[in-house]
Amino acid sequence: MAKQKESDHYQALVDMGSNGIRFSISNLLPQTARLMPTVYQDRSGISLYDAQYQAGKKVSISQTIIDQVLKALLRFKRICEDYHVPPGNVRIVATEATRNAINSTAFRQQIEEATAWKVELLAKEDEGRIGAMGVASSFGSIKGLVMDLGGGSIQMTWMISEKGHVQTSPKGAVSFPYGAAAMMRRLDEAGAEGHERLRMEMSTNFENALEDLEVPENLRQNADEEGGWTLYLSGGGFRGWGYILMSMHSINPYPIPIINGFRVPRSSFLPNVKEYSDPETTFRISSRRASQVPAITFLIKALAESIPSIAYIHFAQGGIREGLLFSSLPAGIQSQHPLVAATAVYALDSSSSFYQLLKASIPPAHKSDSSKDPPAALTSPHFILSTVQLLYAHASYPKDISAAAALRSTTTGILGNAHGLSHTDRALLALVMCERCGAELSSTDEQLLIKMHEMVGPQASWWAKYIGRAAGGIATLFPAGVMREHEESELCVAATWTTVQKKEAVQAISFDIRNRIPDVDSAVGDWRHEMEKIGKKKNWIGGREGWGIKVITTDVR
Numbered sequence: 182m183a184k185q186k187e188s189d190h191y192q193a194l195v196d197m198g199s200n201g202i203r204f205s206i207s208n209l210l211p212q213t214a215r216l217m218p219t220v221y222q223d224r225s226g227i228s229l230y231d232a233q234y235q236a237g238k239k240v241s242i243s244q245t246i247i248d249q250v251l252k253a254l255l256r257f258k259r260i261c262e263d264y265h266v267p268p269g270n271v272r273i274v275a276t277e278a279t280r281n282a283i284n285s286t287a288f289r290q291q292i293e294e295a296t297a298w299k300v301e302l303l304a305k306e307d308e309g310r311i312g313a314m315g316v317a318s319s320f321g322s323i324k325g326l327v328m329d330l331g332g333g334s335i336q337m338t339w340m341i342s343e344k345g346h347v348q349t350s351p352k353g354a355v356s357f358p359y360g361a362a363a364m365m366r367r368l369d370e371a372g373a374e375g376h377e378r379l380r381m382e383m384s385t386n387f388e389n390a391l392e393d394l395e396v397p398e399n400l401r402q403n404a405d406e407e408g409g410w411t412l413y414l415s416g417g418g419f420r421g422w423g424y425i426l427m428s429m430h431s432i433n434p435y436p437i438p439i440i441n442g443f444r445v446p447r448s449s450f451l452p453n454v455k456e457y458s459d460p461e462t463t464f465r466i467s468s469r470r471a472s473q474v475p476a477i478t479f480l481i482k483a484l485a486e487s488i489p490s491i492a493y494i495h496f497a498q499g500g501i502r503e504g505l506l507f508s509s510l511p512a513g514i515q516s517q518h519p520l521v522a523a524t525a526v527y528a529l530d531s532s533s534s535f536y537q538l539l540k541a542s543i544p545p546a547h548k549s550d551s552s553k554d555p556p557a558a559l560t561s562p563h564f565i566l567s568t569v570q571l572l573y574a575h576a577s578y579p580k581d582i583s584a585a586a587a588l589r590s591t592t593t594g595i596l597g598n599a600h601g602l603s604h605t606d607r608a609l610l611a612l613v614m615c616e617r618c619g620a621e622l623s624s625t626d627e628q629l630l631i632k633m634h635e636m637v638g639p640q641a642s643w644w645a646k647y648i649g650r651a652a653g654g655i656a657t658l659f660p661a662g663v664m665r666e667h668e669e670s671e672l673c674v675a676a677t678w679t680t681v682q683k684k685e686a687v688q689a690i691s692f693d694i695r696n697r698i699p700d701v702d703s704a705v706g707d708w709r710h711e712m713e714k715i716g717k718k719k720n721w722i723g724g725r726e727g728w729g730i731k732v733i734t735t736d737v738r
Contacts, residue, residue: 188265191220192272192509195257196501197300199230199278199332199360200417200469202250204257205502206264214514215522216600217318217506221260225253226469229278230332230362237370241284251295258296274301274501276308277333277360308501309336309354311508315499316415317342318507319441319601321518321563323413324403326391326488329354329500330416332362335480337387339396340413345516350394357386361418364476380483387487409447409492415500418477421470423496426450428463436632437592438464441498442603450494451485498600518563519601520610521570527595528570529662534669535569535655542651544676544690553688553730555644556637558605559613568613568652571596573662575618585626587614588633608633609645616649617656639728643721647690647732650715654708658701671697672705681731689731690716709734 190210196203206221232246233239279285280302289300312329323342338354371379404410420440427435546554575583590596591607612633634642679691692712696705716732718725
């Protein structure tokens with residue numbers, strides 16, 4: 182009965198794109214709706230774009246292809262019934278390839294007659310807007326340019342997304358006929374002598390689009406302050422390029438095999454086809470996607486030439502599916518930070534009290550020397566709250582695997598499928614939780630730890646250890662996750678900057694505990710000792726010559 186009730190929140194969606202047809206069932210139960218958890222997903226490789234071209238000429242979608250589509254749709258209809266998806270919660274949406282098909286009306290009519298599902302034909306402007314909302318769902322916040330690469334076209338707009346409030350161009354998105362499949366055909370038709378004309382056409386159109394989209398002045402100013410535009414890319418072609426860049430990353434193997442949230446600087450984004458010989462052997466690159474690499478390479482070069490001030494590129498999983506689902510959510514759910522939403526299901530009753538303790542365990546920004554301050558990503562309210570919500574998620578694991586499970590929790594563990602997390606948040610939370618669980622790892626897991634340290638850098642790595650050690654102390658004091666109301670005033674923590682005089686003045690953290698709860702005295706003493714240990718040079722990132730800060734503790738009575 183409970184399962185049937187949960188299925189009332191299931192939303193089934195068929196996304197009939199140019200390169201393939203995607204089937205999904207998502208659970209929009211309010212508690213986790215911000216993450217849009219996937220219950221089922223599949224993809225048919227039917228290319229409705231390729232089906233409309235023979236010998237360079239446009240033709241109708243053949244009955245053979247239509248029959249293949251109908252067969253796939255009827256199978257999905259059965260799957261929806263097996264999952265108890267309410268009939269009114271099923272949608273079929275179609276984009277450019279279906280919209281522009283010579284026999285579009287007859288094609289859609291056959292689908293409706295066979296399935297009793299009506300095909301929603303997205304207008305070009307709606308396709309860009311919904312795709313942009315899919316990108317908005319993929320990050321906690323966005324400020325920059327957004328591009329969605331399909332099979333037949335590419336959409337471009339700007340976006341400012343913060344706490345569920347999404348702003349895009351009043352003109353929607355500009356669409357160009359430069360999709361991955363379309364580019365393959367145009368490059369083939371143009372021949373080598375026509376490539377330069379095509380490149381100039383594309384560069385000019387991209388440049389003009391940046392003006393036509395009426396980018397607000399504050400977004401342009403933000404780009405100037407950040408050293409260039411931030412570009413958010415979605416669509417299978419761009420994601421394929423992202424996986425190739427991931428395989429060529431300087432950190433090898435790259436520790437987070439998830440494309441959403443992957444970020445690279447401009448210098449890494451620009452294509453150098455000589456650096457990889459066989460993209461088909463790359464993780465998550467199909468033979469069809471590999472065949473499109475030369476066309477995507479051409480597109481990226483034209484894009485970089487037309488917008489030379491690109492600073493960073495973020496890859497997004499969100500597209501039409503995610504955009505439709507995210508758009509349907511109430512504003513209050515859209516405004517949730519995805520990291521907080523992902524960890525909320527693990528929160529215990531005293532999480533708010535533990536939040537205050539952990540926050541107080543981190544020293545405030547140094548007044549005169551900020552060079553050793555913790556990164557903002559580690560001290561943001563959403564990160565601290567997510568840490569305390571996840572504090573007991575691995576408490577029941579055996580000691581020999583709890584730290585390893587915590588280290589992998591954000592990649593292949595309990596948060597692996599959480600939508601909308603940045604790679605920085607995934608790595609930092611994994612490092613914090615690993616330390617909270619004791620950081621005792623096997624040699625296999627130690628290699629993953631090293632790669633995550635390389636990814637975030639020594640300073641962030643040490644601070645993640647510090648915060649994880651502080652969180653571990655809280656969990657040790659209150660193993661059931663319960664802090665009694667009167668105890669909130671009886672146990673206080675304060676972390677401040679101080680100077681310790683040895684041969685020379687050394688900057689240090691003073692970690693002070695005031696405890697008036699008699700039966701936790703011993704655990705408080707252990708906590709102080711553990712905090713002091715994290716500041717010893719032998720425990721710094723990179724050893725005695727590495728990065729770390731001395732920690733001194735006092736017991737304030």
